[in-house]
Amino acid sequence: MSQPRTLLDKLWRAHEVLQREDGVSLLWVDRHLVHEGSHHAFAKLASRGAAVAVPEQTFAVVDHYAPTRGRGRIADPQIARMIDTLRQNAGRHDLRLFDLDDPSQGIVHVVGPEQGLTLPGLLINCGDSHTSTHGAFGALAFGIGATEVAHVLATQTVWQKKPKAMRISVEGPLGPGVTAKDIALNWIARLGTGGAQGHAVEYAGSTIQDLSMEGRMTLCNLSIEGGARFGMVAPDETTFAYIKGRPYAPDGPAWTAAVEEWRSLVSDAGAAFDREVVINAADIAPTVTWGTSPEQALPIDAALPDPAALTPAKAEAAAAALDYMGLAAGQHLAGTPVDQVFIGSCTNGRIEDLRAAAAVLSGRRAKVPGLVSPGSQRVKAQAEEEGLDRVFTEAGLEWAASGCSMCVGMNGDLVESGKRCASSTNRNFRGRQGRGARTHLMSPAMVAAAAVTGTIADVRPLLAGRTP
C-alpha cells in the first residue's frame, strides 16, 4: 500500500510540473484572479512585451477601489485611474472583467466561488493575501506578490516551495452566537500571528464539517492572519451542493467526472502532519480584538490584559496597542463605546453574514452610524430579495454597493482618526481603516450587537427568542 497522503500532498502533486534540485516546485495554475492592485504586474509584463499565456484562465475584478456609492461618476481621479488601468489591461489581454456595472461584480474572493470559478482540486492564485479563502473548497489557493503575478500571467505557472502541513481540528457543536470568525480569532489568539508561518493549514473535525461554505470561507480567509499562506477544507457534499449550477461550474458528464475526482481530495487516514492543533468548540466564545494585531483578541466577557503581567516580548506590543486603541489595562471589553460599525469584506460579506447581522438588527435601531457593503452585487441582490436591505436601513445603517470598501479604505470609505469601529473585516492593523482609526474585529452578528447597543457587546442575549 502506498504511503497515506495529506490533502496538501495530493493537491501539490496534481499541479507539479517539475521540482528543481533545491526543492522548489513549478506548479500549474488553474485560475488566476487579478484586481486593480495588479497594475505593477501588468506593467512588468508590458516592459517585457510579453502576452498573457492563458487568458481564459485569468479573471479580472474591480474591487479594491470600487466606489460603494455614486458609481456613475468617480470624483477622485486617482481612483478612476486605477480602475481604468485594470480595464485597459483586461481589454488588451482579452480577460473576462467583472466591471463596476456588472451584476456579478464584487470582492474577488467572493466572486470566484460565487461564479463557480473556484472548484475543489484547483490551484488558484491572486495578488492578494486573502486568496487562502478559496481553499475552503479543497483548492490549493494562495496569495502572491506582483512579481509572481507577472510570472503567472506570462507562464500560467508559479514557483513555490511546498509548505509544511498543519491540521487544526475543531470538535463539537458551536455555542449560540459563535461563528467561524470566532474559531479563527480564537486560534490566532492562541498561536499568534506567526503561529502557522510556513504551514498550509487544513481545517478538520466535526465543527468544520458542520460549517456552511460561507463559514469555511471565513475560516480559510483568516488563515493568513495566523501566518499561513494556505487554508483548506476537504470538499464534501456541502461543497458540491454549493458549486452545482454556478455559471462556470462543470455540468453534465463533466460534473460527474469532476465530483468523482473531488471525492478523493481528503487527507488519508494516518497521513502525517508536521503540526496538529485540536480545539474544543465549546471553549470558543464570541471573540473580539482589542489591539492592533489579530492575535490581540479575547472572549467578549474578558478584561483587557495588563502589559505588566505579560511576557516582555508581548508586553511592549500590548502597551503600544492599548495606547493606540485608547483603552486601559483591566478595562472590560464589553461596554466600550463605539463610534461606528462596518459590515462587509471578503471575510464576512456573504449572504449568510448579512442574514446573521440582520437577525440581530431586525426591529431594532442602531445607536451609531454604520455602513453595510455586501461582498458582491449578487449578494446584494439576494439580500434585497430577502428584504435584508430594509432591516439595515430601518435600523439606520447605510446600504451600499459592493467592494473592499472600509476593509482597507482605498475607495475612500475611511474611519476617521481616533474613531472606534466595530468591523466584520480581517485586519485591525494601525491605520488599516484610515490613519488613526481604531478597529475591533468581530463577527457580523457581533457588529450588529455593537450597532444596537452603541458599545462592544455580547450578541448572545440579543439573540434570545430569535433564530440567527
Next chain:
Amino acid sequence: MAGWRRHEGQAVRLPLANVDTDQLIPARFMSVPRAEGYGRYLLHDLRRDESGVMRRDFPLNTVDQASVLVAGANFGSGSSREAAVYALVDAGFRVVFAPSFGDIFASNAVNNGLLPARIDADTSDALAEMLVGFPCKVQIDLGTCRATFGNHDVPFTLDENWRIKLMNGWDDIDLTQQHAMAIDAFRERYAETSPWTVPRKRS
C-alpha cells in the same frame, strides 16, 4: 535585477515586532506608479506625525542613508502588497534582519533583490540595543550567510534557493521559459486527465 554577494552599509534599528505591510506602506499611497519611487512612503505613518513632519525620535529618522534594517519578529506580515518591498528598496534598503518574516513578504523581497535575513530573537534584541545611538557599518556576505556588525560576527539563515537567486539576480520568467517543453507536456496530459479544470461558462 542584478545579483549580489556582498554588501556593506549603514544599519538602523526598528525595534518593533509585527511590522505589517500596512505599516510599511499605507494603502492610500499604492495607486502611485512605481516610476515615481516609493521610498518616501516607507513606514509613512510611523515616521511622521499627523502633519507629515518626520518624528525626530523615530529610530529610522536618526540615521542617514541606512541600507540595513534590524527589526523584530514577524516582519512584513499581512497583505501581499509588493509595494511594501518597493518602499524599502526605493528608500535604499538591501537587507532586513528579523527573527521571522511574513511568508509572502519574504518571497516578494527576494524577487526584488532585498535580503530577508533570519536571526534569532536574542540576537535581534542585542543588535537593536547595540544600535541605539551608535550608527554602525555592517558587512554582509551571502556566500557564507554571515554579517559583521562592528566586531560582532552574526550568522543568519535564509532558504538555500533564495540565497542562490539573490546571488544570481535571477529573473523567474526567464528561468521558467527554459522549461517550456515540460510545461507544454504537463498541460497536455492535464487537459486529458482533468478536463473540468478549464473554465467554460454555460450559455
